[in-house]
Amino acid sequence: MIRVGIDVGGTNTDAVLLDGTAVLHAAKAGTTEDVTGGILAALAAVLQGAGVAAGRIGAVMIGTTHFTNAVVQRRGLARIAAVRVGLPAAATLPPFVDWPADLRAAVEGPVAMIRGGHEVDGRALVPFDEDAMRAAAREIAASGVAAAGICAVFAPLNAADEQRAAAILAAEAPAVSATLSHALGRIGLLARENVALLNAALVPMATRTVAAFHAALAGAGIDAPLYITQNDGTVATAEEAARYPVRSFASGPTNSLRGAAFLSGLADAMVVDVGGTTADVGSLVAGFPREANNVVEVGGVRTLFRMPDLVSIALGGGTLVDKADPALVGPVSVGFRLKERALVFGGADLTCTDIAVAAGLVALGDPARVAGLDGGFVRAALARIHALAADAVDRMRADATPRPLVAVGGAAFLVPDGIAGISQVVRVAHQGVANALGAAIAQVSGEVDQVFQGLSREQALEEARRVATDRAVRAGADPATVALVDQEDIPIAYLPGNSLRVRARVVGDVRG
Amino acid sequence: MPNNLTVTDLEDLATGAWILGTGGGGDPYFSLLEAKLHLAAGKGVRVIDPLGLPDDAMIGCVGQMGAPLAMQERMCDGPVIARTVTMMEAHLGRRFDALMLWEIGGNNGFQSILAAQLLGLPVVDADAMGRAFPQADMTSFAIADLSAAPWTMVDIRQNSLIFTEAVDWAWMERMTRRMCVVLGSTAATCKAPRTGAEVKRASCLHTLSWALRIGRTVRAARAAHADAVAAVVESEGGVMLFTGKVGDVMRRATEGWLRGTVQLEGLGGDAGHAMRIEFQNEWSVAWRDDEVVATVPDLVILLDTASGEAIGTETVRFGQRVSVIALAAPPVLTTPKGLAHVGPRAFGYDLDFRPLFGERA
Numbered sequence: 122m123i124r125v126g127i128d129v130g131g132t133n134t135d136a137v138l139l140d141g142t143a144v145l146h147a148a149k150a151g152t153t154e155d156v157t158g159g160i161l162a163a164l165a166a167v168l169q170g171a172g173v174a175a176g177r178i179g180a181v182m183i184g185t186t187h188f189t190n191a192v193v194q195r196r197g198l199a200r201i202a203a204v205r206v207g208l209p210a211a212a213t214l215p216p217f218v219d220w221p222a223d224l225r226a227a228v229e230g231p232v233a234m235i236r237g238g239h240e241v242d243g244r245a246l247v248p249f250d251e252d253a254m255r256a257a258a259r260e261i262a263a264s265g266v267a268a269a270g271i272c273a274v275f276a277p278l279n280a281a282d283e284q285r286a287a288a289i290l291a292a293e294a295p296a297v298s299a300t301l302s303h304a305l306g307r308i309g310l311l312a313r314e315n316v317a318l319l320n321a322a323l324v325p326m327a328t329r330t331v332a333a334f335h336a337a338l339a340g341a342g343i344d345a346p347l348y349i350t351q352n353d354g355t356v357a358t359a360e361e362a363a364r365y366p367v368r369s370f371a372s373g374p375t376n377s378l379r380g381a382a383f384l385s386g387l388a389d390a391m392v393v394d395v396g397g398t399t400a401d402v403g404s405l406v407a408g409f410p411r412e413a414n415n416v417v418e419v420g421g422v423r424t425l426f427r428m429p430d431l432v433s434i435a436l437g438g439g440t441l442v443d444k445a446d447p448a449l450v451g452p453v454s455v456g457f458r459l460k461e462r463a464l465v466f467g468g469a470d471l472t473c474t475d476i477a478v479a480a481g482l483v484a485l486g487d488p489a490r491v492a493g494l495d496g497g498f499v500r501a502a503l504a505r506i507h508a509l510a511a512d513a514v515d516r517m518r519a520d521a522t523p524r525p526l527v528a529v530g531g532a533a534f535l536v537p538d539g540i541a542g543i544s545q546v547v548r549v550a551h552q553g554v555a556n557a558l559g560a561a562i563a564q565v566s567g568e569v570d571q572v573f574q575g576l577s578r579e580q581a582l583e584e585a586r587r588v589a590t591d592r593a594v595r596a597g598a599d600p601a602t603v604a605l606v607d608q609e610d611i612p613i614a615y616l617p618g619n620s621l622r623v624r625a626r627v628v629g630d631v632r633g
Numbered sequence: 634m635p636n637n638l639t640v641t642d643l644e645d646l647a648t649g650a651w652i653l654g655t656g657g658g659g660d661p662y663f664s665l666l667e668a669k670l671h672l673a674a675g676k677g678v679r680v681i682d683p684l685g686l687p688d689d690a691m692i693g694c695v696g697q698m699g700a701p702l703a704m705q706e707r708m709c710d711g712p713v714i715a716r717t718v719t720m721m722e723a724h725l726g727r728r729f730d731a732l733m734l735w736e737i738g739g740n741n742g743f744q745s746i747l748a749a750q751l752l753g754l755p756v757v758d759a760d761a762m763g764r765a766f767p768q769a770d771m772t773s774f775a776i777a778d779l780s781a782a783p784w785t786m787v788d789i790r791q792n793s794l795i796f797t798e799a800v801d802w803a804w805m806e807r808m809t810r811r812m813c814v815v816l817g818s819t820a821a822t823c824k825a826p827r828t829g830a831e832v833k834r835a836s837c838l839h840t841l842s843w844a845l846r847i848g849r850t851v852r853a854a855r856a857a858h859a860d861a862v863a864a865v866v867e868s869e870g871g872v873m874l875f876t877g878k879v880g881d882v883m884r885r886a887t888e889g890w891l892r893g894t895v896q897l898e899g900l901g902g903d904a905g906h907a908m909r910i911e912f913q914n915e916w917s918v919a920w921r922d923d924e925v926v927a928t929v930p931d932l933v934i935l936l937d938t939a940s941g942e943a944i945g946t947e948t949v950r951f952g953q954r955v956s957v958i959a960l961a962a963p964p965v966l967t968t969p970k971g972l973a974h975v976g977p978r979a980f981g982y983d984l985d986f987r988p989l990f991g992e993r994a
Binding site: 207209210211212213214218219238240241242244246247274275308309310311411412430515516518578606607608609610611612 | 662663666667670700702703705706707708709710711712789790791817818819858881882883884885939947948950951952
């Protein structure tokens with residue numbers, strides 16, 4: 122089966138055509154504001170370059186950093202309402218309490234704290250306050266926000282109060298989309314609430330983005346299932362991904378790490394992926410991204426995701442350099458407007474790409490347009506860029522052992538050759554499309570989350586793994602490659618018969 | 634020992650207290666957030682040396698009791714903790730001169746800090762456990778046979794109780810535990826008041842400073858990209874027990890505690906070996922393959938191998954890369970009297986305490 126992997130970054134849209142494990146062709150286009158145009162251009166180039174007809178495409182996997190970029194840059198986020206069902210618990214720590222001030226200013230709308238929620242044993246904490254929720258829902262409707270995050274105390278054990286709150290909100294404010302925390306996370310109120318709020322702030326944008334993906338495929342004449350890559354290197358259907366954009370948060374780095382492993386053949390290495398807007402540094406252990414163990418922050422917000430352990434900094438090919446002071450690099454990037462706004466492309470903005478061209482590190486656009494830059498200024502700006510990259514790599518080192526660093530991404534030329542603690546900077550073929558490649562080799566998963574009764578714990582776990590594996594195989598996984606990646610069980614003391622809530626998740630390679 | 638805690642001190646204290654929590658006591662993150670809010674509002678934290686207390690000083694001792702899993706969702710609430718103190722003052726008919734910590738490990742050390750911030754009282758650099766333990770009879774005060782009563786207990790719904798008499802600590806534990814479960818497996822408490830003389834004689838001294846020092850060690854190691862786990866082992870004279878990956882976690886919530894077992898698969902030098910650790914809120918006994926290698930009251934601690942951050946019994950999960958270390962328990966806990974309260978048999982194991990750190994006490 123021929124698969125297309127597409128990576129929609131802030132600056133470039135890359136496409137790669139894969140037949141089994143053979144790379145047929147790779148192509149690159151600028152990301153367009155409507156998203157569709159960039160995908161169409163990349164698809165047309167890759168299909169034409171490989172001489173493959175659109176009708177032969179069996180599946181399309183898209184990875185995008187759109188959603189995480191929106192949070193990191195505080196751009197395109199919807200103002201949202203927050204509903205916490207759990208008073209009188211935790212009254213001193215309201216929603217948004219541990220958010221960075223600028224993100225909070227961009228996102229925080231009406232906040233309601235309502236009485237309700239559950240106890241650790243499943244009993245009600247206090248009766249759910251319907252009247253207060255109705256009043257809050259009316260205030261939310263009047264505020265004009267497009268989305269709301271709803272989080273109830275112990276919702277992972279009993280989601281009833283989140284569902285009640287959502288039903289009242291739907292009745293009073295039908296235009297407001299709601300994210301319920303229990304769909305996104307496990308025990309841990311504040312982090313789960315944060316994730317629900319971030320998700321709500323991204324849903325309007327995700328809905329538009331996924332519609333643009335569909336439009337692009339239709340425009341290219343491709344009639345194949347569309348998948349969006351997720352944080353853990355697996356795929357979800359486009360519809361599911363539009364409802365839960367936070368699940369795609371770390372798919373960019375996951376894809377680039379997996380793509381870098383595929384391209385370099387290295388199983389243990391550090392990876393730096395420099396795109397147009399950000400540089401992400403991660404670590405490969407035995408061919409897979411090293412996961413962050415405990416708390417994962419996104420844009421400064423505490424979440425409870427399992428994600429690749431990553432240091433992300435605002436440094437990319439489109440990152441602006443101050444024309445007066447070469448030490449001022451970033452954090453703003455021209456993003457997808459690189460091809461209009463960078464000096465070498467005829468624009469008026471000085472970007473890191475211009476500095477690299479002026480320094481002779483890469484041939485892009487018209488070098489004559491940066492020939493007039495002062496040599497001392499270029500050296501100083503480049504030194505600053507190298508220092509930023511080296512510092513990010515250094516922050517990611519887990520121990521003193523020198524390791525190779527695989528440099529991938531469209532702006533990998535910004536990575537210096539000598540970095541302290543790095544044995545060798547490895548540059549690979551197709552380095553510019555590592556993300557798209559990672560998307561194309563994404564795995565499929567099977568998940569189960571249900572309450573088992575009347576079984577021993579061993580039997581319940583066994584049954585959960587069997588159901589999850591069945592689901593993965595039905596979704597297209599090769600049974601020989603299916604492996605358990607996550608398993609969790611919580612006893613539910615208030616239900617009879619040894620009740621155990623079990624979550625299990627397995628992943629496997631797509632059947633060839 | 635700093636006199637007035639800064640935001641950085643509070644952060645270091647949270648890191649160190651979470652490590653001394655030995656898997657239980659709850660992640661102090663929520664309390665840290667609240668303490669920072671109070672500090673920003675001008676409510677400072679003044680720490681005082683227990684050795685400078687007048688013998689007749691009256692010291693309050695507060696803590697949150699219950700299951701860490703419950704606190705993950707219920708978080709914390711300084712005003713509720715403060716209410717246990719004012720309720721105790723009303724019962725005693727006199728004001729406290731300062732508050733001390735009940736339990737340095739985990740979230741509980743911060744409960745005294747929050748109450749002290751809200752009530753404008755100083756905090757004594759001492760606690761009654763020198764780590765975290767699941768029960769009230771597992772304290773230096775119980776070991777010293779000080780009185781267990783009175784206790785006040787308050788929940789978020791404004792339910793409140795006073796336990797005016799208890800014949801011993803085991804009865805106080807039994808009665809309060811039962812009520813704590815009724816209140817949702819988490820409740821704020823003000824324990825039996827102590828005099829300055831009792832604090833000096835029968836508490837674990839300077840444990841707030843100990844937690845601060847561990848937090849600073851971790852912060853410095855991270856800043857230098859050094860091995861934070863090794864840095865803690867070295868600075869605290871600890872023992873490295875195991876390095877591995879979490880293979881299975883089994884939890885059951887019983888009688889207001891979180892009990893269970895975690896299975897580790899060895900990595901690196903421990904490849905091919907396994908470690909099993911059982912817990913009752915806190916890690917209690919560790920077996921390497923089938924041999925007991927560490928038991929309570931020594932501190933069995935699970936740390937994130939990469940960051941040195943502590944991992945709790947309620948948050949440990951499949952696939953995590955962890956290091957297991959042991960630190961020496963405060964000497965008061967390893968005397969024969971101490972072991973009767975906090976040794977392996979007090980946790981229901983048919984095992985003798987296995988000293989990892991030679992002769993003590």
